[in-house]
Amino acid sequence: MASSMAMEGSVRKRVVVIGGGFGGIHTALGLAKMGVDVTLVDRKNHHTFQPLLYQVALAVLSPADIAQPIRSIVREHKNIDVLMDEAIEIDVKEQRVTLRSGARLEYDYLVLATGSTHSYFGKDEWAAIAPGLKTVEDAVEIRRRVLLAFELAERQMLETGSHPALNFIIIGGGPTGVELAGAISDIARLYMRKDFRHINPSSASVMILEGSPNILAAYPEDLRKAAMRQLNALGVKVKTGMHVSDVQPGYVMVGTERIDSVCTLWAAGVQASPLGKLLGVETDKKGCVLVDSHLNPAGHPEIYVIGDLAHVEQDGKQVPGVAQPAMQMGDYVAKRIGKLLGKDRGSDGPIKEKDFRYFDKGDMATIGRKAAVAKIEWPFKAHWSGFPAWMTWLVVHIFFLIGFRNRFSVFREWAWTYVFFNDGARLITGSQELPGWDMQDGVYGMRGDITTKPLDLGSPEAN
């Protein structure tokens, strides 16, 4: 690092990276290793390993297992400056970012990697009823709701002799929807089997409502069919071609059909982070920034947009908004900026000024505790489903977790959970209210047409 300082003379260039997800972290670490000064800004103090968020939501893992403080990830790189803050304004002429705290950062290069968030298709009032899953806070909230639904049903059963049908509705049949559905089914059928005395948790019904004709639309047909079979085996009902017209406390409307729900989750739409729009460049209908083959928006060679926020076309298809392309874009941008600054003199030699190209190693989604679908592209091509796909998923996800401690702790939790049906992190924290449940006739519960007959479980000891 001393030699690179000597070489550059008096004017040090600064790269500002907004977003500490896969893209932002890879950019910052790549640049830091070349001796470039980086300011990394994120609203959170932690990087979140999003592919495992659903396991926090379903109480298999704890937040700290899959989230790592950004400062600790970059600790050894003194040329990375971390700020917990939020960009609210970008002055592309002055090359300056204004943060919510009032701080202003001048940049020589700007890398936008702020990802995506839920889209309720303009119905933002649905968000309070059907939370989505993007952050650690979202995961803890979903955990609270799913677990609380069982507790409230047990209460109501004890007092009134009936309880609402335990319908869990997941809107959206992409990987997140499928993973949430499988995990809720597991909790209800396996992990909570012996926990309640008055309700029968395995009577829970999990339903995926998908608007398009297929779940897991990005997967080939054989794997989609395999996923359907595996979901059916778990008792998950999948309804495709179902356009949700309203989401209300306690139910969901599909056209004129009302589907009762003790707990509704949102896994349907995503939209790009609003930051892309601040650039004043062209975006697609989700708000993703159109970038060229160097990941620059038109007319701004000093700005890079990467990860979910970027709209990148390759071979006529859009590169998907998942972890792998984000990491690869981060690595690419670090090398490219390093080269432009004359810093890319690493052991792998100077790179050519080549275009970004996504190298697809494949894609995977789990379905409950023993099954998955895997579309493998590298090191060989294959379509796997069931247990082999699930084992592959396990190994790959442990490998890609940042930090040895997290790898070890996730491995340990999985071993306990899957082998011993362990309790995981089944904590309810925060409020004890759920949408659709309220006080009526002196008893807190969920009413209407949605009560079931009391289960005849006899005396407690008969269970």
Next chain:
Amino acid sequence: MASSMAMEGSVRKRVVVIGGGFGGIHTALGLAKMGVDVTLVDRKNHHTFQPLLYQVALAVLSPADIAQPIRSIVREHKNIDVLMDEAIEIDVKEQRVTLRSGARLEYDYLVLATGSTHSYFGKDEWAAIAPGLKTVEDAVEIRRRVLLAFELAERQMLETGSHPALNFIIIGGGPTGVELAGAISDIARLYMRKDFRHINPSSASVMILEGSPNILAAYPEDLRKAAMRQLNALGVKVKTGMHVSDVQPGYVMVGTERIDSVCTLWAAGVQASPLGKLLGVETDKKGCVLVDSHLNPAGHPEIYVIGDLAHVEQDGKQVPGVAQPAMQMGDYVAKRIGKLLGKDRGSDGPIKEKDFRYFDKGDMATIGRKAAVAKIEWPFKAHWSGFPAWMTWLVVHIFFLIGFRNRFSVFREWAWTYVFFNDGARLITGSQELPGWDMQDGVYGMRGDITTKPLDLGSPEAN
């Protein structure tokens, strides 16, 4: 269990236990093993191992490491019915408890074990400024505030060239106050040493304000002195005889003296759970229920009050409100009710109708990551401090954690944290605001007389 069912005839007796802390869990498990039907009610779905809560507050452990779902603790005991609910009314004549949900529980015996909560001495408005530590939610909130104070100072330093002095004030010098102070000092001096580029976390100052003449008032003088030495070695300032007259965002008043604070925590007063008052029996000034030597309030042999909620005198002193007496009272009450119901035919033979007697094995408090004070009463009498006391503390706390998984996971986290200075669970979740910090002149920060000179740390690489 089959034989006990046969013996009791057609009328089954029910014991209602309110509170799933140490006392309630020990009562419920003790009774269940004798075949008595128990309904266990708690507002939370989990038992919290309170002696380690401060380690969640300071990000060494995760909530799931020290909290265990009550349903999973009692899972194998089919005669324990768990309800996540809150008692709001007790009709001692009808022997009936009304819960917040509207449910009503009839009891033959009632055990009240709802513990204690913070007392702000009538100044409830201080609670929002200086949170206390009783629940998992409290711990996560304290974690958020302590970590956020460093992040906000870093932000302000970057933008304005100065930041408020990193004063952390802990009001109250009992075991919780001392443990919080030691842990904050550790975080600032050791764990965050390399994390910031603009502020110097080890410039943080931790101060305990104690109203009485001594910290750790329940400990003998030699151990109090040892604790003071150990706190001083960690740089913690201890001020005794300091009566806090006001708690405001950003500062604390002691008489006319203003002490600035980036983060204030409350470890001063406790009061009994309000449930004791619902009984209509005599309570002490903290709201603890006066009970006789069988732990019954006067005139109610069918009601037991245990743990922090009970005022028990023994040898002219009040039994302290900590974990050990609560567990022993729970065991005692289970045996006693079992005997009264003719169920106490365990391998240890029928117990006499003897009085409750607290068997004091000693008491401990940690001071940072390598020191503690321990007043040992059993199996031998000794006063230990420093490293031996700390090792004893470690072993005892792992032993008393409920659940093998928790023991293993706490042991592992401690090993990582203490040996490798690991990052633990240093996550900030929720709001990014702190009392006393606000937007002024376009920059979010803390102002007034409390800014320090900028630290001259040079360029980022100079750190």
